[in-house]
Every structure is written in structure tokens, then in C-alpha cells.
Amino acid sequence: MANKHYAMVIDLNTCVGCNACMAACAIENQTPVWKNEWRTYVHDTEIGDRDDQVRRRFFPRLCNHCDNPACMTVCPTGATHKLDNGIVLVNDERCMGCRACAMACPYDARYDVTYADIEEGTNFYGSLQRKHPSVDKCSFCAHLVAKGEKPACVKTCVGSARLFGDLNNPNDEVAKIVASGVAKSLLPHVGTRGNVYYISDLERTS
Amino acid sequence: MEDMFYQPQIIWTWWIATYLFLGGLGAAAVIISCASNIYIKEHKELVLWGNLSAFAMLSIGSLVLFIHLLDHIAVIHVLNPLGLLTSPESWIMWGTQFILWMMISSMIYTLPYMQESTFWRKIPIIGMILGKFGWLGRLSLKFHKLIGWLAIITAAGTVLYTGLLLQSFPSVALWNNPSVPLLFTASAFSTALAFLLIVLYVFINREEDHALRTFYERTDVILIAVELLIVFLFFQYTTYGQESARASAAILWDDMGWLVGFIGFGLIVPFLIEFRGVTKGWNNAVPIVLAAIMVLCGGYLLRHYFLLAGVYERPYPAVNIIHHSEAEQVKLDDLTLS
Numbered sequence: 001m002a003n004k005h006y007a008m009v010i011d012l013n014t015c016v017g018c019n020a021c022m023a024a025c026a027i028e029n030q031t032p033v034w035k036n037e038w039r040t041y042v043h044d045t046e047i048g049d050r051d052d053q054v055r056r057r058f059f060p061r062l063c064n065h066c067d068n069p070a071c072m073t074v075c076p077t078g079a080t081h082k083l084d085n086g087i088v089l090v091n092d093e094r095c096m097g098c099r100a101c102a103m104a105c106p107y108d109a110r111y112d113v114t115y116a117d118i119e120e121g122t123n124f125y126g127s128l129q130r131k132h133p134s135v136d137k138c139s140f141c142a143h144l145v146a147k148g149e150k151p152a153c154v155k156t157c158v159g160s161a162r163l164f165g166d167l168n169n170p171n172d173e174v175a176k177i178v179a180s181g182v183a184k185s186l187l188p189h190v191g192t193r194g195n196v197y198y199i200s201d202l203e204r205t206s
Numbered sequence: 207m208e209d210m211f212y213q214p215q216i217i218w219t220w221w222i223a224t225y226l227f228l229g230g231l232g233a234a235a236v237i238i239s240c241a242s243n244i245y246i247k248e249h250k251e252l253v254l255w256g257n258l259s260a261f262a263m264l265s266i267g268s269l270v271l272f273i274h275l276l277d278h279i280a281v282i283h284v285l286n287p288l289g290l291l292t293s294p295e296s297w298i299m300w301g302t303q304f305i306l307w308m309m310i311s312s313m314i315y316t317l318p319y320m321q322e323s324t325f326w327r328k329i330p331i332i333g334m335i336l337g338k339f340g341w342l343g344r345l346s347l348k349f350h351k352l353i354g355w356l357a358i359i360t361a362a363g364t365v366l367y368t369g370l371l372l373q374s375f376p377s378v379a380l381w382n383n384p385s386v387p388l389l390f391t392a393s394a395f396s397t398a399l400a401f402l403l404i405v406l407y408v409f410i411n412r413e414e415d416h417a418l419r420t421f422y423e424r425t426d427v428i429l430i431a432v433e434l435l436i437v438f439l440f441f442q443y444t445t446y447g448q449e450s451a452r453a454s455a456a457i458l459w460d461d462m463g464w465l466v467g468f469i470g471f472g473l474i475v476p477f478l479i480e481f482r483g484v485t486k487g488w489n490n491a492v493p494i495v496l497a498a499i500m501v502l503c504g505g506y507l508l509r510h511y512f513l514l515a516g517v518y519e520r521p522y523p524a525v526n527i528i529h530h531s532e533a534e535q536v537k538l539d540d541l542t543l544s
Contacts (some may be wrong), residue, residue, distance in 0.1 A: 003257055009364070017289070043522045043523070045522075047209075053469045059521075059522055061521075063524055065286065070374075070376050070377070072374070073295045073296065073374065074295075074298065074374050074375070075293060075296055076283075076284045076289070076293055076296040076298035076299040076302065077280060077283035077284055077289065077293065078283070078289070078292045078293045079280075079283075093279060093280070094280060094283055095278050095280060096275050096276065096278075096280035096281045096283065096284060097275045097276020097277050097280070098275060098298060099217050099218065099276075100296075100298055100371075102217050103215065103217055103218060103375050104374065104376065104377075105377075106376065106377035106519070106520065107520070107521060108518075108522075108524040112276060112278075114276055115276075115336070132277055132280070133276040134275045136276070136277065136278065160396075186521050187519070187520075187521065188375070188379050190375060191374050192376065
């Protein structure tokens with residue numbers, strides 16, 4: 001049986017910008033929100049320069065769990081590693097925090113978690129799962145996925161803008177959408193082959 | 207799908223520039239001093255100056271990097287040579303091992319010369335250590351050429367690593383191309399020659415070294431010319447290349463520190479001074495020493511501006527490295543590039 005190949009599809013047509021995904025992720029993964037650093041983030045942008053054409057877009061972003069992760073290639077300690085199911089993780093016990101991964105990532109998915117953040121996080125969240133600093137990132141909630149659940153951001157999305165599934169399963173909704181070509185990955189020319197796909201909100205309405 | 211955003215990186219700044227500069231300079235100094243000692247003429251003072259200075263430079267550079275790590279204990283994973291088996295694609299892993307073994311082998315190569323020197327033997331703690339490692343000095347002399355070559359090979363790896371490190375980041379057009387290691391390698395050897403010329407003219411100052419100094423000056427003239435050629439290639443590549451490269455061009459070719467500091471006083475002026483030196487000669491050492499100091503300053507500026515001008519192309523503004531409100535503000539300016 002082939003390994004799973006997890007991916008996410010984000011439909012920009014149905015994201016309403018409620019930021020519930022950010023909140024769910026922050027609580028689930030205890031991210032350092034007090035310094036405005038997130039595993040997932042929703043950009044609130046305006047597109048167009050004429051009054052009658054200006055539209056508002058909410059653009060969720062996160063680690064793209066690339067097939068060819070530049071952050072893993074440059075990691076000197078092996079802290080950044082890839083599971084057989086395609087999820088890219090950081091082992092905070094091995095991470096020395098050189099930030100080469102942050103330099104290599106085209107998606108700005110990395111942020112520092114320092115010893116000061118661990119102290120702050122312990123006060124903020126009551127107790128903290130992590131003990132070591134690292135250059136952290138989204139894990140596709142691998143701990144939930146291992147239990148057969150969806151990532152926290154997907155479970156909480158009110159507009160069903162985020163879909164999570166297995167590209168190796170042809171019957172999976174995510175695999176079907178990606179195979180149809182309607183959803184595109186970001187920065188394909190860089191060669192990282194991200195596994196977060198976006199359905200554009202512009203093509204349908206323009 | 208949408209507009210792209212072009213933002214310079216702000217993660218690796220002067221401290222990495224210092225590390226890359228001292229790493230390249232120190233490693234190239236080891237290569238030149240050991241190779242000169244083995245193949246041109248035995249020159250114990252040059253080896254002492256070159257290798258001990260390199261040790262100090264690499265120590266300072268590595269310390270600057272170490273201080274900026276998030277978890278200092280986890281550095282043990284990168285010091286373990288077996289890490290090359292688990293992270294063979296990482297240039298930081300290779301670079302750390304090159305630096306480590308270069309520092310060890312160059313010190314063992316230099317050890318017999320330190321033990322011969324009354325100056326080093328008289329220094330309280332160092333003299334005692336030198337005495338305790340007499341066996342290692344004798345062993346070093348027995349395999350001196352082999353150890354010298356070990357130092358040269360690991361130092362060559364270090365020199366190359368400083369450029370390959372930047373080349374390994376795929377989303378910055380300025381860095382992700384094979385000219386970067388070439389430029390950094392040429393610069394490392396040029397700065398090392400400049401440093402050793404200062405040593406030969408100012409600190410050792412022996413008439414019998416005239417031929418060696420002239421050889422170094424001629425080599426440095428060629429290396430600076432190569433650097434100027436590669437810089438011209440970068441001008442073409444960034445000015446007429448992809449959008450991220452053009453954003454880098456907008457930073458580099460509009461900055462007096464790069465234009466006047468690096469290209470003017472770091473390359474062209476020392477090139478002219480040294481060229482005049484090798485063709486017509488100078489009456490005294492002052493112009494060459496002055497040119498060497500300018501080459502050293504230029505070597506740092508090259509790395510400083512290369513890090514400063516590394517521009518990322520993203521479909522959204524950075525938030526994790528720039529505070530959100532600032533990032534959204536930057537977006538408005540950056541849209542003009544897309």
C-alpha cells in the first residue's frame with residue numbers, strides 16, 4: 001500500500017477572514033502569539049486600484065510541506081525532517097537555531113521560539129509542551145493526523161475554505177481538486193513543490 | 207495568481223557577514239601560508255602569522271555565530287562528524303566540519319614552529335602547553351607535508367563553503383547561482399593575500415622575502431581583476447534578470463557603500479595601486495599596505511552588501527520576520543516592483 005501524501009487545498013473564494021484558523025492553531029500548537037508570530041496567518045489585502053474594481057481578499061498561509069523542502073536540505077543538525085506521509089517536522093531537541101531554514105524557506109513559514117518564549121509561553125498557556133527553543137513551523141498538526149483527525153485549522157474553518165487530504169488516494173476530495181488543475185501551488189518556479197494548493201478567487205469573478 | 211512581494215531578508219545580518227568574511231579570509235590564509243611553506247620556500251614566521259591569525263579569525267567568526275544560536279547545547283549535533291551521514295546535503299554541516307578540522311590540522315602543522323620559538327615558549331600558560339605537547343610537535347614534523355595538505359584541503363572546503371552556503375537558498379536570485387561561490391572564493395584569496403602582504407611588509411619585513419611579496423602582489427592583481435569581472439556579471443544578471451534579482455539590483459547599484467566602498471576603494475583603487483607596483487614598482491611599502499587594507503575592508507563590504515541585498519520573492523508579505531503592521535505597510539511600497 002502506497003504511503004499517504006498529505007496536502008491542503010485552500011479555497012480563496014470561501015475564506016471569510018474570521019481568523020479562527022489562527023486562533024485554533026495557536027491554542028493547539030502553543031505558538032508565540034504575544035510577539036505576533038504564527039504557524040498559520042491570514043493576510044487581509046486589497047486588490048485593484050480603481051474604486052469600482054477594488055476587492056478584499058483573505059489569503060491564509062502556512063508551511064507548504066514541500067516535496068523538495070529547502071529548509072530540510074540546509075538544516076545542519078537533521079532537526080528538520082520529513083515523514084513518509086509528506087509532513088515536514090522540526091525536532092526541537094536537535095534544532096540549534098541557526099535559522100538557515102528560515103533563510104531557505106520561500107514561504108516565510110519559520111519563526112524563532114527562544115528560551116524567553118518558552119518562559120512566556122508557560123505563563124500564557126498554563127503549561128507548555130516544548131522544552132527546547134527552535135526555529136518552529138506548522139506541522140500540519142501531525143499529532144492529530146496520526147490519530148485520524150484533521151489539522152486544527154481545517155477543523156475550525158467556518159467557510160470550509162481549508163480542505164486536508166491524501167494526494168495518493170484518488171477518491172479523496174483534495175486529490176480530485178488538485179488533479180483537476182483548479183488548485184495551484186505557490187512559487188512553482190522555485191522548485192520546492194509545495195503541498196498547499198490555492199483555488200483563486202480572481203479567475204471566477206473577473 | 208496575484209502580485210508578488212519583494213523584501214530584503216533581515217535574519218542574517220552583520221554577524222553572518224563577519225563570520226563569512228573571517229572564515230574565508232582565515233581559511234585562505236592557511237592555504238597560502240602552508241602552500242608557500244611547502245612549495246615556495248620554508249618560511250616559519252609566515253606559517254606562524256598566517257595559521258595563528260587564521261585560528262583567531264575562525265574562533266572569532268565561529269563565536270559570533272555561536273552567540274546568535276537559539277540553543278547553544280544543540281550545537282553538539284553539528285560538531286559530531288557522523289552528522290555528515292545524516293545531513294550530507296547541508297553546507298553548514300560540511301562547513302562546520304571543514305572549519306573544525308582545518309583549525310586542528312593547521313594548529314598541529316604550526317606546533318613545531320611554536321615550540322622552536324622563544325617568544326611563544328616564554329608566554330606563561332602557552333609555554334607550558336607547548337612543553338606538554340612536545341610529542342605532538344615531533345609527530346607533526348614527521349608527517350609535516352601530509353598535515354599541511356590536510357590543512358590546505360579542509361581550508362579549501364571552508365573557503366568554498368562560505369559561498370555555497372548562500373547559494374543553497376533557492377528563493378533569492380542574487381544568491382542562488384554558481385557565481386556566488388566563485389566571487390566569494392576569489393575574494394577570500396584576495397583578502398588573505400592582502401593580509402599576508404601586510405604581515406610580510408609590516409611585521410616580518412625581511413629583504414629576502416621580496417620575491418614572495420612580489421608573487422603575492424601579482425596574484426592579488428589577478429584575483430581582483432577576476433572579482434571585477436564577476437561583479438560585472440552580477441551587474442548584468444541583476445539589472446536584466448528576474449524580478450527578485452532586479453530588486454537586489456535596486457539596492458546594490460544605488461548604494462554608495464557598494465559602489466564607492468566595495469567596488470571603488472575595495473577593488474578598483476587597490477587594483478591600480480598593486481598593478482602599478484608589479485609593473486613599475488613603488489619606492490616604499492606604504493602604497494601596497496594601504497591597498498591591502500582597502501582590499502580587507504572591501505572583503506567585508508562584499509559580504510555585508512550581499513546579505514543586505516538578498517531579496518525574497520513571495521506571494522504575500524513576510525510576517526514572521528517583520529512585525530505585521532510594518533509588513534502590510536511594506537506591501538504598498540513593494541507593489542511597485544510587481
